[in-house]
Amino acid sequence: DGGITQSPKYLFRKEGQNVTLSCEQNLNHDAMYWYRQDPGQGLRLIYYSQIVNDFQKGDIAEGYSVSREKKESFPLTVTSAQKNPTAFYLCASTHRGQPQHFGDGTRLSIL
Amino acid sequence: AQSVTQPDIHITVSEGASLELRCNYSYGATPYLFWYVQSPGQGLQLLLKYFSGDTLVQGIKGFEAEFKRSQSSFNLRKPSVHWSDAAEYFCAVGAGSGGGADGLTFGKGTHLIIQP
Numbered sequence: 174d175g176g177i178t179q180s181p182k183y184l185f186r187k188e189g190q191n192v193t194l195s196c197e198q199n200l201n202h203d204a205m206y207w208y209r210q211d212p213g214q215g216l217r218l219i220y221y222s223q224i225v226n227d228f229q230k231g232d233i234a235e236g237y238s239v240s241r242e243k244k245e246s247f248p249l250t251v252t253s254a255q256k257n258p259t260a261f262y263l264c265a266s267t268h269r270g271q272p273q274h275f276g277d278g279t280r281l282s283i284l
Numbered sequence: 285a286q287s288v289t290q291p292d293i294h295i296t297v298s299e300g301a302s303l304e305l306r307c308n309y310s311y312g313a314t315p316y317l318f319w320y321v322q323s324p325g326q327g328l329q330l331l332l333k334y335f336s337g338d339t340l341v342q343g344i345k346g347f348e349a350e351f352k353r354s355q356s357s358f359n360l361r362k363p364s365v366h367w368s369d370a371a372e373y374f375c376a377v378g379a380g381s382g383g384g385a386d387g388l389t390f391g392k393g394t395h396l397i398i399q400p
Contacts (some may be wrong), residue, residue: 206387214295215374215390216328223385231387259295263327270335270383272318275327 175200177276179264185280186251186258194249194279196264203268205247209233210261210278219262222247251281259283286311286377290391297365298399305360307375316378317358318388319349321371321394328374334358335383345369358381 177198186192204223208216218231222241224251241247249261249265251258261280265273287310297303309315315371316335320328332343339351349360358375373389 179327183356204385208388213392215288215392216376216388217390221387223376226314229386248354267384270381270385272330272333273384273388275320277327278325280325 175262176255177266179262179276179279180274182277184279185284186281189253191250191252192258192281194251194262194264194281196247196249196276198245198247198264198266198274198276200266200274201244201268202266202274203244204266205241206265206267206273207237207239207247207249207273208263208265209232210263216263219249286315286376286379286389288359288377288389288391290371290373290375290394292393292394294395295397296396296397299367300364303360303362303365303369303396305373305375307358307360307391308356309358309377310356311377311379317349317351318376318378318384319343319347319358319360320374320376322374322393323371331360331373333383335339365396367398367400370396373385374398384395 178194207219207222220239222228238250263278264276267273289308315325319331372393376388380386
């Protein structure tokens with residue numbers, strides 16, 4: 174079945190540590206997105222990429238970094254500069270103007 | 285910049301009763317509008333979308349929504365809710381070409397509670 178796989182489902186970070194969240198899709202979609210979800214806040218766009226080797230900042234990119242070396246992969250790194258990283262992170266993808274399709278998310282917590 | 289407002293944080297409905305969830309948007313051009321549903325700890329599932337054409341759109345699970353340009357609204361409706369409809373519902377507007385190529389702007393969500 175085609176879809177988006179986010180891993181791990183749960184992730185813990187120590188203070189001052191960088192962590193990377195994985196997002197892989199086998200839908201052959203061109204565009205991929207990262208959103209952050211906090212309770213009562215809806216989803217906010219962190220980064221997006223419409224093509225391999227290119228990406229743009231979203232509304233809350235500070236403290237995060239991404240890469241897009243392969244069409245099917247769009248990993249998100251939460252750096253130590255992100256002072257409040259505890260959240261639910263959702264990856265999405267789309268192709269040719271179709272609605273975004275979402276993965277099942279990764280919940281990041283601070284130890 | 286675009287924005288989405290969902291005025292109701294929580295809504296409680298009896299099973300079998302009708303449902304309407306409100307959504308108002310602000311967007312400078314023709315909007316691409318979406319309703320998604322989220323179960324606890326899960327990703328988002330698309331219920332329906334509006335890109336153009338007929339202002340009453342049908343979605344999955346018996347949901348429908350009506351686009352009203354004059355009111356900048358895109359309210360979600362269901363004639364008879366089931367206990368399995370209890371979830372978080374998000375309205376979103378798409379920026380960029382093709383329905384959101386530059387990302388989606390979401391409302392803060394409405395938590396739907398179903399009473400037996």
